[in-house]
Amino acid sequence: MxxxxxxxxxxxxxxxxxxxxxxxxxGYRLHALTIDYNQRHRIELKAAARVAVALGVERHxxxxxxxxxxxxxxxxxxxxxxxxxxxxxxxxxxxxxxxxTVFLSLALAFAEASGxxxxxxxxxxxxxxxYPDCRPEFIAAFQTLANLxxxxxxxGARFRIHAPLAELSxxxxxxxxVELGAPLAxxxxxxxxxPVGGRPCGLCDSCRLRAAGFAEADVVDPAQQVPPLAKLGxxxx
Amino acid sequence: MxxxxxxxxxxxxxxxxxxxxxxxxxGYRLHALTIDYNQRHRIELKAAARVAVALGVERHxxxxxxxxxxxxxxxxxxxxxxxxxxxxxxxxxxxxxxxxTVFLSLALAFAEASGxxxxxxxxxxxxxxxYPDCRPEFIAAFQTLANLxxxxxxxGARFRIHAPLAELSxxxxxxxxVELGAPLAxxxxxxxxxPVGGRPCGLCDSCRLRAAGFAEADVVDPAQQVPPLAKLGxxxx
Numbered sequence: 001m002x003x004x005x006x007x008x009x010x011x012x013x014x015x016x017x018x019x020x021x022x023x024x025x026x027g028y029r030l031h032a033l034t035i036d037y038n039q040r041h042r043i044e045l046k047a048a049a050r051v052a053v054a055l056g057v058e059r060h061x062x063x064x065x066x067x068x069x070x071x072x073x074x075x076x077x078x079x080x081x082x083x084x085x086x087x088x089x090x091x092x093x094x095x096x097x098x099x100x101t102v103f104l105s106l107a108l109a110f111a112e113a114s115g116x117x118x119x120x121x122x123x124x125x126x127x128x129x130x131y132p133d134c135r136p137e138f139i140a141a142f143q144t145l146a147n148l149x150x151x152x153x154x155x156g157a158r159f160r161i162h163a164p165l166a167e168l169s170x171x172x173x174x175x176x177x178v179e180l181g182a183p184l185a186x187x188x189x190x191x192x193x194x195p196v197g198g199r200p201c202g203l204c205d206s207c208r209l210r211a212a213g214f215a216e217a218d219v220v221d222p223a224q225q226v227p228p229l230a231k232l233g234x235x236x237x
Numbered sequence: 238m239x240x241x242x243x244x245x246x247x248x249x250x251x252x253x254x255x256x257x258x259x260x261x262x263x264g265y266r267l268h269a270l271t272i273d274y275n276q277r278h279r280i281e282l283k284a285a286a287r288v289a290v291a292l293g294v295e296r297h298x299x300x301x302x303x304x305x306x307x308x309x310x311x312x313x314x315x316x317x318x319x320x321x322x323x324x325x326x327x328x329x330x331x332x333x334x335x336x337x338t339v340f341l342s343l344a345l346a347f348a349e350a351s352g353x354x355x356x357x358x359x360x361x362x363x364x365x366x367x368y369p370d371c372r373p374e375f376i377a378a379f380q381t382l383a384n385l386x387x388x389x390x391x392x393g394a395r396f397r398i399h400a401p402l403a404e405l406s407x408x409x410x411x412x413x414x415v416e417l418g419a420p421l422a423x424x425x426x427x428x429x430x431x432p433v434g435g436r437p438c439g440l441c442d443s444c445r446l447r448a449a450g451f452a453e454a455d456v457v458d459p460a461q462q463v464p465p466l467a468k469l470g471x472x473x474x
Contacts (some may be wrong), residue, residue, distance in 0.1 A: 004250070044354065047378040060299070061306060063303070063306060064301075065300075065302050066300070067346065068300070069298060069300060069345050069349050070350040070351070071350055072349065072350030072351070073350075078293070091388045095388055096346075096386070097345070097346045097349035097387065098342055098343075098345040098346035098349055098386055098387055100347070100386065101342040101345060101346070101383075101386045101387075102339070102342040102343060102346055104343075105335055105339040105341075105342040106335075106339060107336060108334070108335040108339075109304065109307050109333075109334045109338070109339055110307050111311065112334035112335055113307040113308050113310075114309070115307030132385065132386060132387060132388060132390065132391045133303075133385075133387070135385070137385055138382070138385045138386050141378070141382045141385050141386075143353075143423040144377070144378055144380060144381075145338065145379060145382050146338075146377045147334055147369045147375055148369065148370075148372070148374055148375045148378050149337065149338045149369060149378075150334065150335055150338075150369055150370070151328045151332050152368060153369065154328065154369045165418035168335065177419040187378075199285075203399045217343055233418070
């Protein structure tokens with residue numbers, strides 16, 4: 001019997017890479033979908049390509065969809081600064097309007113067109129930036145929608161939206177990624193890389209959450225994304 | 238007080254044009270969103286542009302998103318034939334996987350980024366092709382999702398998904414369009430236009446439903462889309 005395929009939303013970051021490694025460990029064949037949305041940190045697209053190879057993804061689709069046409073986010077409008085002062089309360093300027101709704105919709109289209117019924121997304125709602133479309137109730141509502149929206153759903157197939165990191169802290173995600181052999185060295189997290197050298201800024205929420213997660217898990221970041229200030233004195237093992 | 242803006246999904250067809258005219262009559266400023274999804278009948282994009290001008294749309298965005306990368310539909314894969322035998326039971330090959338989910342997600346992103354809270358879509362579930370993502374329960378589920386998915390929703394704004402044609406027959410839609418002064422002469426419905434002359438085929442579901450709707454409403458189709466065979470002997474008034 002051939003393994004079922006799962007469509008994995010793969011940004012090239014720590015979370016989506018670990019979620020993809022989880023799906024592989026669950027026995028799915030991986031169909032990865034990466035959206036080139038004209039993001040400020042489009043360097044992550046290169047990471048996604050490396051991760052897809054390292055994970056043995058069967059099919060990797062990189063789909064252009066220019067969300068900067070809408071704007072409304074520091075990640076799609078360079079006139080809006082990426083916050084650097086630390087993770088605070090509220091929803092930050094890096095929130096991209098309806099991004100995960102759009103991405104899951106595209107994953108659903110990809111899945112239905114190819115006969116897959118399982119979607120995997122690396123959202124988590126513990127150590128995160130407060131994005132509404134990372135919460136478990138959002139994922140549950142999308143699954144309900146998916147089964148109403150589709151021919152496969154109407155015909156009785158059930159789409160399942162897997163968010164295996166939903167309840168994990170960032171340190172737990174690092175530990176899970178290491179345990180599953182996820183190619184964490186190939187991942188990229190920074191929202192605001194230096195345009196010349198392509199190095200992580202170390203100060204955006206994404207850099208901070210990543211650094212804190214590796215530090216708490218007592219794992220050296222193999223991508224060396226942790227800038228000296230955030231390393232808390234740890235040396236490579 | 239400035240009128241509120243509504244984001245209208247505008248394909249250039251009879252239904253979306255009438256829905257947009259409804260929104261205009263309701264007093265909304267119109268922000269139209271047209272998706273260039275590499276559809277077989279991309280001639281409809283020209284119709285959408287004409288309709289947008291005729292309706293006095295404030296902003297018309299045509300967003301490229303190549304759904305033919307996924308395939309799985311006669312509208313996005315030319316190797317799959319458009320059915321010509323008449324509207325039958327079941328979901329036909331022209332169903333595009335998750336299309337309305339994707340389109341509403343993009344309308345939501347557009348709306349949230351620009352501060353609009355009203356989305357308008359011309360789906361109807363009476364004289365239609367049985368697409369699951371045209372049913373009222375789908376629209377209701379999307380509205381629930383929209384308010385969980387977004388910053389505006391979390392902050393207490395309520396997104397509303399308007400489907401003003403949901404309960405109308407095709408003849409009712411024609412009558413409403415005429416009543417509202419919708420630019421029906423500029424619309425395009427055919428799924429499978431002749432590639433050289435760009436004339437409607439007259440035999441696909443979309444042509445048949447349109448022709449039957451105009452005939453039942455006893456209105457001459459101003460776009461002259463009704464081919465002779467379907468005209469039932471009616472002459473222009």
